[in-house]
Amino acid sequence: MIRRELLGGLFTEVTPLQYRNVNKYVMGGIFLKALPDLAQNNHHLSIARKSEGVWAKLLKEVKRDYWLYLMLVPGVLYFLIFRYAPMWGLVIAFQNYMPFLGIAKSEWVGFAHFHALFTSPDFWMLLRNTLILAAYNIFLFFPLPIIIALMLNEVRHEVYKKVVVSLIYVPHFLSWVIVVSFFYFFFSIQNGIVNEILQSLGFQKVHFLDSARWFRPMVTLEIIWKETGWGTIIFMAALAGVNPQLYEAARMDGANRWRQLYHITLPSIRSTIIILLILRLGSFLDSGFEQIYLMLNTLNREVGEVFDTYVYTVGILGGQFGFSTAVDMFKSVVGLVLVLITNRLAKKFGEEGIY
Amino acid sequence: MDMNRSWGSKVFDSANYFLLFLMALITIVPFLLNVTGSFEAPVEALRKSFVIFPKTFSLAAYRYIFSTNTIPHSLLVTIFITVAGTAINIALTSLMAFPLANKRLRVRKPVMLLVIFSMLFSGGMIPTYLVVKNLGLLDTYGALLLPGAISAFFLIILKNFFIQLPDELEDSARIDGCNDLQILFRIVIPLSMPAIATLTLFYAVGHWNQFLNALLYINDASKFPIQVWLRQIVLLSQTGIGDSANNFEGVIPPGKTIQMGVTVVSTVPILLVYPFLQRHFAKGVLLGSVKE
Numbered sequence: 001m002i003r004r005e006l007l008g009g010l011f012t013e014v015t016p017l018q019y020r021n022v023n024k025y026v027m028g029g030i031f032l033k034a035l036p037d038l039a040q041n042n043h044h045l046s047i048a049r050k051s052e053g054v055w056a057k058l059l060k061e062v063k064r065d066y067w068l069y070l071m072l073v074p075g076v077l078y079f080l081i082f083r084y085a086p087m088w089g090l091v092i093a094f095q096n097y098m099p100f101l102g103i104a105k106s107e108w109v110g111f112a113h114f115h116a117l118f119t120s121p122d123f124w125m126l127l128r129n130t131l132i133l134a135a136y137n138i139f140l141f142f143p144l145p146i147i148i149a150l151m152l153n154e155v156r157h158e159v160y161k162k163v164v165v166s167l168i169y170v171p172h173f174l175s176w177v178i179v180v181s182f183f184y185f186f187f188s189i190q191n192g193i194v195n196e197i198l199q200s201l202g203f204q205k206v207h208f209l210d211s212a213r214w215f216r217p218m219v220t221l222e223i224i225w226k227e228t229g230w231g232t233i234i235f236m237a238a239l240a241g242v243n244p245q246l247y248e249a250a251r252m253d254g255a256n257r258w259r260q261l262y263h264i265t266l267p268s269i270r271s272t273i274i275i276l277l278i279l280r281l282g283s284f285l286d287s288g289f290e291q292i293y294l295m296l297n298t299l300n301r302e303v304g305e306v307f308d309t310y311v312y313t314v315g316i317l318g319g320q321f322g323f324s325t326a327v328d329m330f331k332s333v334v335g336l337v338l339v340l341i342t343n344r345l346a347k348k349f350g351e352e353g354i355y
Numbered sequence: 356m357d358m359n360r361s362w363g364s365k366v367f368d369s370a371n372y373f374l375l376f377l378m379a380l381i382t383i384v385p386f387l388l389n390v391t392g393s394f395e396a397p398v399e400a401l402r403k404s405f406v407i408f409p410k411t412f413s414l415a416a417y418r419y420i421f422s423t424n425t426i427p428h429s430l431l432v433t434i435f436i437t438v439a440g441t442a443i444n445i446a447l448t449s450l451m452a453f454p455l456a457n458k459r460l461r462v463r464k465p466v467m468l469l470v471i472f473s474m475l476f477s478g479g480m481i482p483t484y485l486v487v488k489n490l491g492l493l494d495t496y497g498a499l500l501l502p503g504a505i506s507a508f509f510l511i512i513l514k515n516f517f518i519q520l521p522d523e524l525e526d527s528a529r530i531d532g533c534n535d536l537q538i539l540f541r542i543v544i545p546l547s548m549p550a551i552a553t554l555t556l557f558y559a560v561g562h563w564n565q566f567l568n569a570l571l572y573i574n575d576a577s578k579f580p581i582q583v584w585l586r587q588i589v590l591l592s593q594t595g596i597g598d599s600a601n602n603f604e605g606v607i608p609p610g611k612t613i614q615m616g617v618t619v620v621s622t623v624p625i626l627l628v629y630p631f632l633q634r635h636f637a638k639g640v641l642l643g644s645v646k647e
Contacts, residue, residue, distance in 0.1 A: 061461050067535035068454040072466060075451025075505055079469055082502050085486045086478025092485075099485075148378065151371050160372070167379040170386075173625050175564030177582040181589045181618050182385040185392075190593055191611055193388070229382065257364060289480075290567050294586065308480075315481045316571060328479035336476045 093326040106322075113326035122310070126327075130306040133292075134284045136220045142280065144224060145231030146273060152232065153239050153265060154257070165236065168229030176290040179226050183218065184209065207299075215300040222291060238272040239265065274349045282342035285331050307331045386622070393417070393615035397608040416608045416616035426584060426617060432496075433580040433621075437562040440500045444558040445551060447505050448513055453539045455510075456517035474507045480571070487572055498572035499565060499580070509554050516550040517543060556628055563624060581621045588617050 062069050093113055095106040117123050148168070155161045171179065186193050187208035195205045208214045246264050255263065289308040296304045305313070307327060315324025396413035420426045454460055455467060477483075483502065492498040520543060528538045544551060566582040573579060592610030608616075 058461055061459075065454075065457075065460060065535065068457055068460055069462075071450045071535070071539070072454045072462070074447055075510075076466060076469070078447060078501075078504050079473055079507075081490075082483070082486065082504070083473040083477065083507075084469075086482035087476070089478050089482025089485055092482065148375075151375055154368070154371055155375065157372075160375075164375045164379045168382050170626070170629060171382060173560050173564075173629065174622065175566060175582050177564075177566050177586050177589075178618055178622055181585060181614060182389065184589050184593065185389060185611070185615065185618075186385065188593060225381070228378075256361075257367070293570075311480050312571075316484065321481050321485070325479065325481045328481060332476060332479055339475055 090325060090329050092322050093329045095322050097322040097325070099321065109322070113323045114330065116323065117327055117330065125302065126305060126307050126310055129303055130285055130287055132303075133216060133219060133287050133306060136216050137223060138277075138280060140220050141223050141227070142277065144228045146235055146269070148228060148232045149235030149239060149269070150261065150265065152236060154261075165229070165233070169233060170229070171226045172230035174226065176226075176288075176294055179222055180291070180294040183222055187218065209295070210297055210299040212300050212303045215295065215304045219291065219295055219304075222295075234276070235269055235272060238269045242268045271349060275346050278342045278346045278349065282339040282346075283335065284338055285335050389615045389618050389622075393612060393619050395612055397612065416612040417620075419608050419613060420616050420620065426581070426620065428577065429579050429581050429584050430620065432578060433563060433582075436496060436499050436565065436580055437559050439496070440503075440562040441555055441559045443500055443504050444506070444509075445555055448510050448554065449539065449544060449547075449551065451505065452510055452513040452517055453535070453543060455514045470507045470510060484571055493572055494575045494578065496578065499562075499568050502568060502572075503561070506558070509557065513547070513550055513554060516547055520546055552631075556631060559628065560625060581617075585614075585617050585621050588614050 089103070092103060092106065094108060094110055095103070096109045096112075097103070097106045152161055152165065155164075184192065187195065189195055189205055189207055189210065192208070194208070199205055206214070208218055242264065247260055250260050250264055285307060287306040287308050289312065292304060292306055292309050293312065296309060308331075311324045311328045311331075314320050314327070318324070391408055393416050394412050394414070395409040395416075396411040397415050399409060399411060399413075455463055455470075457463065478486075487493060487498050487502060490497075492501065524542055524546070525538055528542050533541065564582060565580055566586070569578075569580050569583050573583075588610070592614040594610075
């Protein structure tokens with residue numbers, strides 16, 4: 001029980017790991033928390049509909065708790081204007097949207113934009129780039145925080161552990177602009193440190209930042225540098241919940257450290273691993289706009305352009321509002337479906353694994 | 356126990372300590388080289404590709420950065436956005452979280468549904484851009500402050516924190532004649548300082564690091580936050596402006612030195628709040644969720 005709550009709270013911290021996206025650190029592990037809320041909501045609504053005089057009751061309540069209702073107003077307005085009005089704005093995905101005509105007068109084109117998207121070679125490029133980047137992320141980045149957490153767990157020297165932990169999660173708080181600036185500082189062809197060292201050792205300089213070949217490794221390396229420490233903390237918290245008596249008992253039974261790792265430590269974080277993995281799968285199509293945008297240039301666009309950046313390029317820069325909204329909407333809908341599926345999975349595993 | 360550790364165990368420990376040391380080193384070396392590099396004298400910087408410790412300590416890069424109005428002004432803009440934005444965030448988030456934490460409120464659940472769904476699905480970049488545009492917010496600070504005024508995720512965290520405060524406190528305040536607004540400001544918020552402090556820091560860091568919204572909504576260079584300028588400078592330094600070919604031996608510091616200087620200037624505030632983040636993040640967010 002305690003552990004589940006602890007984990008629930010820590011999912012705040014998980015978030016940037018999966019959603020390096022538009023809305024900063026929001027989301028991520030929320031689904032675990034959101035699900036019970038969602039379930040209750042449905043339940044509540046169905047009851048409300050059945051009972052008589054809902055509106056009269058509501059009015060009475062508004063009179064009684066007018067302060068509370070007043071407090072809700074700014075927040076609800078915010079959500080309606082900045083979150084729900086854009087959802088209504090998705091209708092332009094079905095229009096030949098002209099800014100000077102507005103939504104009401106723009107010509108209706110049905111699924112033409114979607115048709116154009118799916119028949120365009122760009123679509124396959126975007127899908128490929130997005131999926132490959134996500135795969136790099138899952139295979140190369142995802143296991144690292146687990147490994148580091150396990151390594152830290154073996155450290156008996158508390159101060160050493162603390163110092164390492166507090167150092168490695170600093171980069172999480174830096175902006176992508178700064179992280180990319182660091183990477184230019186190291187890997188630039190111009191006067192990047194790594195290239196200078198390569199040259200002084202007699203090697204050729206490598207186009208780390210402006211070639212298609214190195215784009216994906218560099219992007220993944222940046223994520224590793226920025227987020228590994230942060231990710232580690234989640235697993236550290238799960239490990240902190242392990243009862244030390246388990247280890248004592250195992251030692252009594254003659255288990256060496258590998259045995260303890262295999263039979264106590266790993267099982268204790270298994271559910272956390274599974275849930276984080278599932279949640280990551282739920283945001284599979286999110287590549288993180290800022291990072292990719294900052295790393296893109298004409299020389300790596302063919303492998304670097306993903307859905308997020310394509311919407312910006314075609315929509316904001318190219319002015320094709322309707323078409324780019326269709327692209328974004330495709331991504332959002334697939335994302336929603338993935339989230340709902342993985343939600344269900346997470347709940348399943350969550351109940352099984354964490355209680 | 357330490358006495359009878361096996362040989363293998365000792366080797367493992369040494370390797371483990373060493374690898375973790377390496378990990379910490381990789382994390383901080385970019386910072387260190389950036390800081391030392393930014394103090395490099397222009398002449399030296401033009402000759403060498405990089406230094407670990409500059410031979411001659413020089414403030415040339417910083418003098419250059421602060422010689423024009425651009426960077427100082429944009430720092431002020433960023434500070435303004437961070438302070439004002441965070442104030443808006445905290446005010447709106449706590450105002451909304453409080454009623455949502457109140458179980459007797461009938462609309463609580465529909466509103467929660469509204470909040471949660473907004474996390475699962477969004478209109479996306481273009482429709483949001485059009486909303487901001489239609490509100491007349493393009494090229495105003497409003498475009499940097501309002502679209503992210505409430506983070507649904509932090510709202511839920513704060514709501515959950517409020518819920519676990521003892522109801523008796525609230526009841527006794529009500530008996531003393533407090534209305535809900537007074538209860539929020541006099542009882543609930545003071546009791547929730549660990550959570551509020553954590554959210555403040557996270558929101559503030561988010562504003563300081565803001566790049567995307569400025570990219571989308573701001574064209575007026577006088578309103579660019581520091582991240583946008585840093586980006587421009589990184590790109591400029593790639594073109595080699597200020598490097599040896601077109602520079603009389605170090606009149607202007609080379610682009611890379613300026614880049615390092617601006618990186619330091621825009622990183623320092625984050626590193627200054629870091630100890631607070633450190634302290635509060637463990638306490639605050641955990642307190643918000645751990646129920647014994």
